[in-house]
Amino acid sequence: MVPEISVIGAGGWGTTLGNLLATKGFLVKIWSFEQETVDNINNFHENKQFLPSIHLSSNLVAFSKFEEVIPNAEILVFAVPSSHVRKIAEQISPFFKNDQKYKLVSVSKGLEYTTFKLMSEVLREVLPSNVKVAALSGPNLSSEVAHMQPTATVIASIHEEILPELVDLFHTEYFKPYAITDERGIEICGAVKNITAIAVGFCDGLNLGNNSKGSIMTLGLHEMNRIGKHFGCTRGTFFGIAGIGDLIATCSSKLSRNHFYGEEIARGKTLDQISDEMHGMVAEGVWAAESIYQFAQENGIDLPLTTQVYKVLHEGKLMEKAIKDLLALI
Structure with missing residues (x-):
């Protein structure tokens, strides 16, 4: 039937x-x-x-x-x-x-x-x-x-x-x-990789090169794993298709809305300008950064990448200062 x-x-x-x-x-x-x-x-x-x-x-x-x-x-x-x-x-x-x-x-x-x-x-x-x-x-x-x-x-x-x-x-x-x-595991992967893609977009917008992007993606994978451990997820999920596979695709592609968002922020565009360019489409990492940052603060989870992305997007922190602080923390 x-x-x-x-x-x-x-x-x-x-x-x-x-x-x-x-x-x-x-x-x-x-x-x-x-x-x-x-x-x-x-x-x-x-x-x-x-x-x-x-x-x-x-x-x-x-x-x-x-x-x-x-x-x-x-x-x-x-x-x-x-x-x-x-x-x-x-x-x-x-x-x-x-x-x-x-x-x-x-x-x-x-x-x-x-x-x-x-x-x-x-x-x-x-x-x-x-x-x-x-x-x-x-x-x-x-x-x-x-x-x-x-x-x-x-x-x-x-x-x-x-x-x-x-x-x-x-x-x-x-x-x-x-x-x-591992339902929780793939959902955490899907949320955290969008934050990482925004950070990689920052790198592209600032012309920081592939070495920086490789380091950012590696840190994003570590943060996926840290959050997943808190939720009791299977570690292998983060090294599979929904984890590192989705992370690489979202961070590497110009088709990624989250990557595009980070890149345009780094080039000095406002949130309203980017929203107009995206024609109503949503960059989920913007809201994931806020919720996951607050969750990490309440539960004592160290997420330096998420923290700096959150502060740039939601507290107006200068991107160059965020990158400097990130390098000092990792």
């Missing part, structure tokens, strides 16, 4: 995954907050704002109301920015049926600022108990996946029994998922 599938969030990554499933022959419903995006997907089979130049399958149909996409969807992809996860989860919660089982794959990355909970924890707290949550993360730049370039990813869940179906669902000739149970 063919499952009904819905995607919550029509940003670049949500649209890419929805289109991946649609091109496999599934009818996929996708919810968007922006009516313009709904109209573009349905009328022109494209998402001009978040995934330009990609022709979308006619099996991908957009909606603006939760009641049109939630109740009958056996499988959902949850693809909203981390800062909106709790709010959107609370809004969709009433539309789940009591007598149906659901599988929800979260691709949102970060820690909730007020509670320091991972996205899977927020979703389980808010959604009904008949919704089983998994997380998907890896070196998955949406534009490359949308252009069907070879990509690996990881799907993780504490509900081990749902993983084989999800791996099979997302598997294509160019997109290969692997299943693990």
Whole structure:
């Protein structure tokens, strides 16, 4: 029996995954907050704002109301920015049926600022108990996946029994998922690597060279591991696809929103200028730096890289001073 599938969030990554499933022959419903995006997907089979130049399958149909996409969807992809996860989860919660089982794959990355909970924890707290949550993360730049370039990813869940179906669902000739149970681990990787990518963007914006970037990426990997140890994660996760694999891809690519953000900050642009250039797309590392910095302060975790990125982004610290202080600390 063919499952009904819905995607919550029509940003670049949500649209890419929805289109991946649609091109496999599934009818996929996708919810968007922006009516313009709904109209573009349905009328022109494209998402001009978040995934330009990609022709979308006619099996991908957009909606603006939760009641049109939630109740009958056996499988959902949850693809909203981390800062909106709790709010959107609370809004969709009433539309789940009591007598149906659901599988929800979260691709949102970060820690909730007020509670320091991972996205899977927020979703389980808010959604009904008949919704089983998994997380998907890896070196998955949406534009490359949308252009069907070879990509690996990881799907993780504490509900081990749902993983084989999800791996099979997302598997294509160019997109290969692997299943693990360290759900917390891949979520931490997905949050921390974005902070590191912003720092590498700083280096590029200041023309500091590859030696500096290599050192920054190594430090970012260490900080992933330190936070993961606090959460009881499997160490091997940080040296796998969702850890070092995603770290390298996000820090190295000009397609990375977080790298772009750091680079533009280093070149003297304001937050508003960068936001306009990103056309509504979100650099998750900006908010991850704030939440992870506060979490580390409260729990006595030494994160020198995260600390300096946070101070540049949220306290207005001069970047040259932050780099000098970072070098003195490591």
